[in-house]
Amino acid sequence: MPEVASSRPPLTIRMRDEDNVAIVANDGGLPAGTQLPDGVPGAGLVLREKVPQGHKVALRDIAEGEVVLRYAVPIGYALKPIAAGSWVHERLLQMPSARALEGLPIATVKPPVHEPLEGFTFEGYRNRDGSVGTRNILAITTTVQCVAGVVAQAVARIKAELLPLYPNVDDVIGLEHSYGCGVAIEAPDAIIPIRTLKNISLNPNFGGEVMVVSLGCEKLQPARLLPPGSFPITDERGADAGPETVCLQDDAHVGFMSMLDDILQTARPHLERLNARRRETVPASELVVGVQCGGSDAFSGVTANPAVGFCADLLVRAGATIMFSENTEVRDAVEQLTSRAATPEVADAIIHELGWYDRYLDRGRVDRAANTTPGNKAGGLSNIAEKAMGSIIKSGSSAISHVLSPGDKLRRDQRGLVYAATPASDFICGTLQLAAGMNMHIFTTGRGTPYGLAECPVVKVATRTDLARRWHDLMDINAGRIADGEVSIEETGWEMFRLLLDVASGRKKTWAEHWKLHNALVLFNPAPVT
Amino acid sequence: MPEVASSRPPLTIRMRDEDNVAIVANDGGLPAGTQLPDGVPGAGLVLREKVPQGHKVALRDIAEGEVVLRYAVPIGYALKPIAAGSWVHERLLQMPSARALEGLPIATVKPPVHEPLEGFTFEGYRNRDGSVGTRNILAITTTVQCVAGVVAQAVARIKAELLPLYPNVDDVIGLEHSYGCGVAIEAPDAIIPIRTLKNISLNPNFGGEVMVVSLGCEKLQPARLLPPGSFPITDERGADAGPETVCLQDDAHVGFMSMLDDILQTARPHLERLNARRRETVPASELVVGVQCGGSDAFSGVTANPAVGFCADLLVRAGATIMFSENTEVRDAVEQLTSRAATPEVADAIIHELGWYDRYLDRGRVDRAANTTPGNKAGGLSNIAEKAMGSIIKSGSSAISHVLSPGDKLRRDQRGLVYAATPASDFICGTLQLAAGMNMHIFTTGRGTPYGLAECPVVKVATRTDLARRWHDLMDINAGRIADGEVSIEETGWEMFRLLLDVASGRKKTWAEHWKLHNALVLFNPAPVT
Ligand SMILES: [Ca+2]
Ligand SMILES: [Ca+2]
Ligand SMILES: [Ca+2]
Ligand SMILES: [Ca+2]
Numbered sequence A, B: 001m002p003e004v005a006s007s008r009p010p011l012t013i014r015m016r017d018e019d020n021v022a023i024v025a026n027d028g029g030l031p032a033g034t035q036l037p038d039g040v041p042g043a044g045l046v047l048r049e050k051v052p053q054g055h056k057v058a059l060r061d062i063a064e065g066e067v068v069l070r071y072a073v074p075i076g077y078a079l080k081p082i083a084a085g086s087w088v089h090e091r092l093l094q095m096p097s098a099r100a101l102e103g104l105p106i107a108t109v110k111p112p113v114h115e116p117l118e119g120f121t122f123e124g125y126r127n128r129d130g131s132v133g134t135r136n137i138l139a140i141t142t143t144v145q146c147v148a149g150v151v152a153q154a155v156a157r158i159k160a161e162l163l164p165l166y167p168n169v170d171d172v173i174g175l176e177h178s179y180g181c182g183v184a185i186e187a188p189d190a191i192i193p194i195r196t197l198k199n200i201s202l203n204p205n206f207g208g209e210v211m212v213v214s215l216g217c218e219k220l221q222p223a224r225l226l227p228p229g230s231f232p233i234t235d236e237r238g239a240d241a242g243p244e245t246v247c248l249q250d251d252a253h254v255g256f257m258s259m260l261d262d263i264l265q266t267a268r269p270h271l272e273r274l275n276a277r278r279r280e281t282v283p284a285s286e287l288v289v290g291v292q293c294g295g296s297d298a299f300s301g302v303t304a305n306p307a308v309g310f311c312a313d314l315l316v317r318a319g320a321t322i323m324f325s326e327n328t329e330v331r332d333a334v335e336q337l338t339s340r341a342a343t344p345e346v347a348d349a350i351i352h353e354l355g356w357y358d359r360y361l362d363r364g365r366v367d368r369a370a371n372t373t374p375g376n377k378a379g380g381l382s383n384i385a386e387k388a389m390g391s392i393i394k395s396g397s398s399a400i401s402h403v404l405s406p407g408d409k410l411r412r413d414q415r416g417l418v419y420a421a422t423p424a425s426d427f428i429c430g431t432l433q434l435a436a437g438m439n440m441h442i443f444t445t446g447r448g449t450p451y452g453l454a455e456c457p458v459v460k461v462a463t464r465t466d467l468a469r470r471w472h473d474l475m476d477i478n479a480g481r482i483a484d485g486e487v488s489i490e491e492t493g494w495e496m497f498r499l500l501l502d503v504a505s506g507r508k509k510t511w512a513e514h515w516k517l518h519n520a521l522v523l524f525n526p527a528p529v530t
């Protein structure tokens, strides 16, 4: 393929004054011999070799063993001398070791006090427990994968036969998963997948209309998944009733169609109640936003993630909840997290979660460095230390007010900036954020991914204009315009905040919703299968 | 609910003369005071309490600490004295500890020499590598879950727009899974999910027409999943080509529809080649049958599984391949396996696999006892020792000729009775048996499960007439007639063997195929996620 010279003047981006590297912003990178123009970091330097887009260029000579700084933190040590103007790729860097979890700074940073942001609202579905849904969905909980084929057929029939009768209901989904039997349900770590499934059933987008399809003989019995008291039951069955359950092994089921009919019959009153609901104006503080990144490149930490960080601060100012996650991507930045903790208890909880994850990885004989992908490296991210700095910037500048263990659900009083401890895997992280109570999702991507969830709208943010142009009907926001110099981080953060309110209100759909692009739930099960 | 008295005379089943317990065969169990009639085990005994169907009754007084024998092996030790005629339930038994993996009898049993079974054939699709498909399916391999939403839409379009043009193609399926990224791909155990995915792509039911949809930046790159040489490429692309791959991040893709169009275009020549194939008569030796049980009860080991065992012997006599699996369900019967190994190498391989699994469970702080379910216990299986005896009976009486590690694929010369080491989880076991090259699946169930796979026909066998009657359009064979005294184990084994040939030939469909009941693939990934 012929190399197309960039039509824009050479542009480099340095994150902090102390950095001795900058990244090349130009589409297609910059060829050897390029002189960096006035007004950009490294002005006057001549590139000694081609530097791909998103990759780092040395701004000055770096001696062997010398630290390479980006975001003013060490992302590696030079394995040999690197001359100014060289491409600083992953093979030139020794990765720094992860900070030990002892002796960390605890709640030392006084975060900037932002003034409250008032008057922003959206149109949402208020639930009996006070939470607010952004969609009005009937979700059918399943205790075990055995029932998935039957539930899939029941959902197809509900969509065809019942949904037309209930036009205010947005969707019907089966909460399929691979847990429930053939698993070591008494293992200490089994609590994670079990509470995840329970809490997903209670996600605000499902309106409290819990119904369960069970096989009958599975390990994860309905009463174990959703013990009485798990959620308020206000219908005629009374508060002590468990969830309404269709058990396929019930003696009354004779023939396959009787199972489908039973599921449809059970769904009807739930659909009726959901259908009777109307959106009402609620304050922006009712947003529970999960953020994550996937398919990251070096622009993730320069454009999209900083814009998410700005939006996160707006959400905190508005009294809303914003969760960031991805243990292996914050591990190298643990100091920043513990120092930003609102209280020593929060810092301790962060240390507890990351320590647990260190040991979990260690049992499998790997460490946090297993996070990075070929695409990350091709995109200019040398290692997990560099990736982490670009990842945690999504959290903005607020104090961290709460920490959730994997699969835990936020209480109504847990607002502000929350660290929800999850693996970085896009699907596991999204699944755990659903369990936490997420009603809106922001997902940034540099390499591009068609990620989507049936349970919650996903706003996808491109880190580069090239991606946003090619994936024009998959990306909801183009943060690449920040690197193009067309908009500021702040402007993009505001665009995101406003789009969240529009999508939450149902006034706009995300592209993933438009195309019905849905990924399956993936549970985090650190316990054995049997 | 009123108790309906059984219309048949009281019937008990004892597996071996040495056993001091028998199970109650009657629907609804037998009430206290029932006298066991002449001609059944325990004749003359009066039941001291109600004994549910499938549960054990003591045939003589058992002292505290005395061994309880079923299948002539210890299934437990009495925790207190048990009088003859009592219900011997799980709370009365101390489970025996699992046999250590040292000092086992190795290849000591000379299995009965059965005469070869000749002249049985089926109509199958002969593949280039010599294997034979029982269905003619286009399977789209995916490297990572990120692409699942796009592939699902592409599959829907292929079904609507292309399949009508290729009437000899049975189906198009996307091989969706949760592996590929966000996983510790360099962990020692990562080899298991990777080879599983690779080998599933090469399942005989897919005709060697491998096509891959990749995202682009994932850890599991197409060339890592299917390195050149993984399968014979005879088309114009040449033998060194990798699999044909649609990469969603390809620069040429502008807009979502271009991705779908590319997948459809790529599928066309594969569909054309599949469509040109015709079934031909092949010997029964080309069957590769995976057997497993799920939702087991005490009848599993009395009716369905012994019939499967008889059928397994028929298959071995016909020169076919029959795989049994489920590590935690054979662990308590390890002596029987090692003594039946054809060679010391096979015995060593069995010990290696079960030892590996012991350690895997131990890392998660559980043991093989984590296998049993509430349904097993309700169905009369007191513990894993008892369940194991009923489970391995599926393997029949032949020598074990080969052992597969999880995710491994059978070589063409690996015929006969094979132990494919897998977890017992129905979906993980089925997924690994697909990877091994299964072209027919037998699944026995006592409690009932609507299990099905899109990739391979699943013949489902009910252990009880009551289940077969209620699930008349889900169960393919009623082995409960054995307990009813209507047919013999041998007759049911022959019925199964003939049904396998009919279904393999496409002359009959299983109920799961009829209803399109499909469970998702579930990978066995003992390595961490990141
Ligand atoms: Ca990430
Ligand atoms: Ca992620
Ligand atoms: Ca019954
Ligand atoms: Ca089993």
Ligand SMILES: [Ca+2]
Pocket (backbone or CB within 6 Å): B292, B293, B294, B326, B424, B425, B426, B429
């Ligand atoms: Ca099983």
